[in-house]
Amino acid sequence: MALLDVRNLRTSFRTDDGIVEAVDGISFSVELGKTLGIVGESGCGKSVTCLTIMGLNNPRSSTSSGEAVFDGEDLIAASPQRLRELRGSKVAMIFQDPMTSLNPVKSIGWQLVEAVLLHNDISKKEARERSLQALTEVGIPRPERRIDDYPHQFSGGMRQRVMIAMAMINEPALLIADEPTTALDVTTQAQILDLMRKLQDDHGTAIIMITHDLGVVAEIADDVAVMYAGRIAEEGVVERIYTAPRHPYTWGLLGSLPRVDHDADRLAQIPGQPPSLLSPPTGCRFHPRCAYVMEQCVSVVPALAGVAGDPAHRAACLLDEETKAREGQRLADELLAGAT
Amino acid sequence: MLIYLIRRLLWALFLFFAVTIVTYAIFFVTPADPARLAAGQGASPEQVQKVADSLHLNDPLWKQYGLFLKQLVVEQSLGTSFVNREDVNDVIARAAPVTASLVFGGAIFWLTLSIPVGILSALRPRSLLDRTAMTFVLVGIAAHPVWIGLIFAYVFGYRLGLTPISGYCDFVNPSIGAECGGPVQWAYHMILPWMTFMILFAALYTRIVRANVMETMNEDFVRTARAKGAPEPRVMRSHILRNSLLPIITILGMDIGLALGGAIFTESIYGLPGLGRQILISFENYDMPVIMGITLFATLCIIIFNFFVDIVYAWVDPRIRLS
Numbered sequence: 001m002a003l004l005d006v007r008n009l010r011t012s013f014r015t016d017d018g019i020v021e022a023v024d025g026i027s028f029s030v031e032l033g034k035t036l037g038i039v040g041e042s043g044c045g046k047s048v049t050c051l052t053i054m055g056l057n058n059p060r061s062s063t064s065s066g067e068a069v070f071d072g073e074d075l076i077a078a079s080p081q082r083l084r085e086l087r088g089s090k091v092a093m094i095f096q097d098p099m100t101s102l103n104p105v106k107s108i109g110w111q112l113v114e115a116v117l118l119h120n121d122i123s124k125k126e127a128r129e130r131s132l133q134a135l136t137e138v139g140i141p142r143p144e145r146r147i148d149d150y151p152h153q154f155s156g157g158m159r160q161r162v163m164i165a166m167a168m169i170n171e172p173a174l175l176i177a178d179e180p181t182t183a184l185d186v187t188t189q190a191q192i193l194d195l196m197r198k199l200q201d202d203h204g205t206a207i208i209m210i211t212h213d214l215g216v217v218a219e220i221a222d223d224v225a226v227m228y229a230g231r232i233a234e235e236g237v238v239e240r241i242y243t244a245p246r247h248p249y250t251w252g253l254l255g256s257l258p259r260v261d262h263d264a265d266r267l268a269q270i271p272g273q274p275p276s277l278l279s280p281p282t283g284c285r286f287h288p289r290c291a292y293v294m295e296q297c298v299s300v301v302p303a304l305a306g307v308a309g310d311p312a313h314r315a316a317c318l319l320d321e322e323t324k325a326r327e328g329q330r331l332a333d334e335l336l337a338g339a340t
Numbered sequence: 341m342l343i344y345l346i347r348r349l350l351w352a353l354f355l356f357f358a359v360t361i362v363t364y365a366i367f368f369v370t371p372a373d374p375a376r377l378a379a380g381q382g383a384s385p386e387q388v389q390k391v392a393d394s395l396h397l398n399d400p401l402w403k404q405y406g407l408f409l410k411q412l413v414v415e416q417s418l419g420t421s422f423v424n425r426e427d428v429n430d431v432i433a434r435a436a437p438v439t440a441s442l443v444f445g446g447a448i449f450w451l452t453l454s455i456p457v458g459i460l461s462a463l464r465p466r467s468l469l470d471r472t473a474m475t476f477v478l479v480g481i482a483a484h485p486v487w488i489g490l491i492f493a494y495v496f497g498y499r500l501g502l503t504p505i506s507g508y509c510d511f512v513n514p515s516i517g518a519e520c521g522g523p524v525q526w527a528y529h530m531i532l533p534w535m536t537f538m539i540l541f542a543a544l545y546t547r548i549v550r551a552n553v554m555e556t557m558n559e560d561f562v563r564t565a566r567a568k569g570a571p572e573p574r575v576m577r578s579h580i581l582r583n584s585l586l587p588i589i590t591i592l593g594m595d596i597g598l599a600l601g602g603a604i605f606t607e608s609i610y611g612l613p614g615l616g617r618q619i620l621i622s623f624e625n626y627d628m629p630v631i632m633g634i635t636l637f638a639t640l641c642i643i644i645f646n647f648f649v650d651i652v653y654a655w656v657d658p659r660i661r662l663s
Contacts, residue, residue: 095560095564105657152658
């Protein structure tokens with residue numbers, strides 16, 4: 001059974017301009033010890049999805065429905081008190097910007113000890129011991145000398161390590177990482193991803209990796225869900241998404257990866273802008289930007305349908321199977337040619 | 341930390357001397373003849389000339405300033421009043437405790453009111469409490485202390501008879517012939533001035549606290565605290581408040597100085613014998629040594645407060661302590 005099973009999750013926000021349907025009925029699951037990558041452009045609802053699971057949306061401006069069953073317990077229906085108990089102990093989260101995600105006026109030791117003491121009935125001294133251990137584990141050199149330092153005394157990469165130490169300190173079953181490498185430079189990115197993979201191997205933690213970077217997904221994810229405008233466009237095992245993509249939006253994302261073999265002045269891009277979720281397009285939400293748009297795309301909402309021979313691989317597109325297979329294959333071949 | 345302190349201290353000293361120059365310049369740009377004022381009305385031209393000599397008014401400007409500075413630094417003396425020959429140091433020593441009672445008492449009142457109200461407003465934006473508080477803020481910012489003072493004295497003092505209409509009582513050791521004394525009478529006489537002061541500044545501070553708390557609530561590290569499973573009261577106490585009240589320290593340091601200005605009105609209304617009323621009386625009499633003395637003293641206070649704020653700030657904010 002899956003560790004986290006999300007069914008028909010919806011989240012909407014009341015704003016001054018109207019209701020924003022940030023997440024519009026999505027379903028996915030995360031297996032124990034596995035990594036799910038959620039990919040999409042900014043504003044497609046991937047962060048909101050995770051904040052909803054964590055119960056971190058502002059309850060006064062947002063409403064959620066559907067289910068998110070974690071370890072047999074529905075998080076959407078859970079009381080705020082119960083969610084608070086789970087946060088930081090069973091489900092932990094790390095965020096995009098390590099520069100602003102740590103409290104600037106408290107030492108990192110204080111912040112780590114707080115995370116331990118919130119969920120464990122142990123002494124401050126033991127909590128400090130555990131914090132030192134956690135810092136060692138995430139590769140902070142000489143932790144006993146750094147533990148009383150303040151966040152501004154650490155580099156971005158080191159701060160993200162501290163954030164990871166803080167998230168992992170109570171050995172959560174699920175770690176949600178919201179673009180953890182986006183704000184870091186490329187070499188640091190690779191180190192952080194390595195660290196996350198190592199911790200996953202050591203502790204058997206399941207990870208939801210939210211990112212807009214297909215490179216990160218290829219590196220770390222087992223399964224991928226591609227999100228567009230609050231819905232899932234395509235999902236499946238990571239190899240299949242890269243070798244046999246079945247949705248024009250996924251094609252666009254893959255096609256816009258920078259390529260060394262292409263001598264182009266400009267990067268390929270998906271034409272147009274992501275839609276406003278205040279008044280999303282009818283039918284398939286990708287239709288205004290889709291190169292393969294057909295008449296029915298404007299009115300019919302495509303359902304996620306399994307690909308023949310691979311039921312775990314599903315795409316929400318009205319194109320006929322033959323075209324999808326052919327175009328996906330063509331793009332994958334092109335990518336492969338570029339990679340070698 | 342030590343280097344930081346020394347740098348701040350040197351800066352404060354420099355600032356003080358810069359201020360003595362500016363203050364001294366006031367002495368000269370004022371359209372009054374100091375010698376004539378000092379000699380008193382009905383003095384003969386010879387007497388005026390003699391006074392001018394004794395005040396070194398015929399010496400070059402830099403020399404006069406030098407003498408003034410020497411008197412200030414070596415003798416720690418601000419000179420004597422033109423009007424009654426009283427030592428300016430004594431005038432200030434007598435008036436300063438009154439103003440200090442007003443300003444610090446007022447500060448305690450306005451902080452105890454504005455911090456909780458500001459926080460509650462920030463937690464429930466657009467609620468009834470928030471709207472009421474913001475209306476109060478608007479009135480408080482717009483109203484003049486003289487008007488507030490008069491209304492308070494009329495309503496609470498005259499109509500309701502709850503408080504004295506004006507007057508002051510010493511906190512300790514009432515002078516001979518004084519009508520009253522002691523902490524209770526002191527506080528009783530200070531209630532209305534404190535309230536007047538409170539309205540003036542609480543309005544502003546409620547706004548600042550509200551804005552700071554609202555801003556800090558949206559910070560990433562607050563979300564991190566919630567993601568750790570911290571309960572709301574703890575998030576507020578340990579993560580939001582500490583960060584959002586930091587700027588209040590700076591503003592408070594500056595406003596204590598500004599409050600000395602506000603004291604002029606409040607003291608006049610309630611007949612408090614403080615620095616504000618003293619400087620007003622001295623203005624009427626062109627009593628230059630007293631005016632200069634009080635100005636310098638006030639500036640010194642502001643410089644000391646700011647120095648103090650710098651230290652407190654470095655103590656509470658690690659980013660400043662170490663850079």
